[in-house]
Amino acid sequence: MTQSGVLFEVRNNIGFVHLHNPKKANALSEFLVKDLQEQVRKLSTDQRLRAIIFTGGESKSFCAGADLKERQEMNEGEIRSYVSLLRQTFNEIADLPMPTIASIKGLALGGGCELVLACDMRVMEEDAVIGLTEVSWGIIPGAGGTQRLSQLVGIGMAKKLIFTAAKLPAEQAVSLGLVEEMCPSGEAEMKALKIAEGIAANSNHSVQLAKKAINYQFKAQVNEGLLEEWACYQETIPHPDRLEGLAAFKEKRLPDYKQSAAEV
16 A cells, blocks of 8 residues: 555645654655645645645654655655655745745754745744755755745855754754744644634734735845755766765765865
């Protein structure tokens, strides 16, 4: 029986998208991303829904990021195809007409953090960890992270967090503006639901128009930036640092980038 990468339910006109790859901490395996995109496309035309909450479902984590074991088996063309799919999926989440909320528990790293950034709002449990850690694996954020993080925390702080592959605790994430709400462990989904219910009590038509208007000032700039991000990401694919990052993961050691640094 084929595993479904996402589970979906509706409660009182609020949609819940539960990531469903619990044995891998909801790593973004290709099957999960394909199922997520399929579900998001259904959401975009579902007029019942006043808000959408993205959760980690049965896993202890929201999303640990890339499935690096799967990535090791991909050739360069397959990696380009996969990351293109991931980028498109997260862009479609950002473009959903209704408000979206990420309910964060455990880990939200790499691509998991980029999914969080594609949402309108973020609720994070006090013992959770979030960050764009891609440079520690010889790549860069390739699904919107370089563009959307700076909208929330500013360009200078975004550079600091991405360049250092920082993993932030919830309190720091809130203080920087990366996350809007912090809550006790085990309560992120409940807190997100409370926010969604507050949204649902208002005019759905007005809320969606307000979202469209707020996003307008950033949309053209972000879309242009996403093209440059993709061009830069593709430069990492054939580079030795990416292969060293994957080898380090496989061998359970720290990557050694000294040789490539000397070449620069």
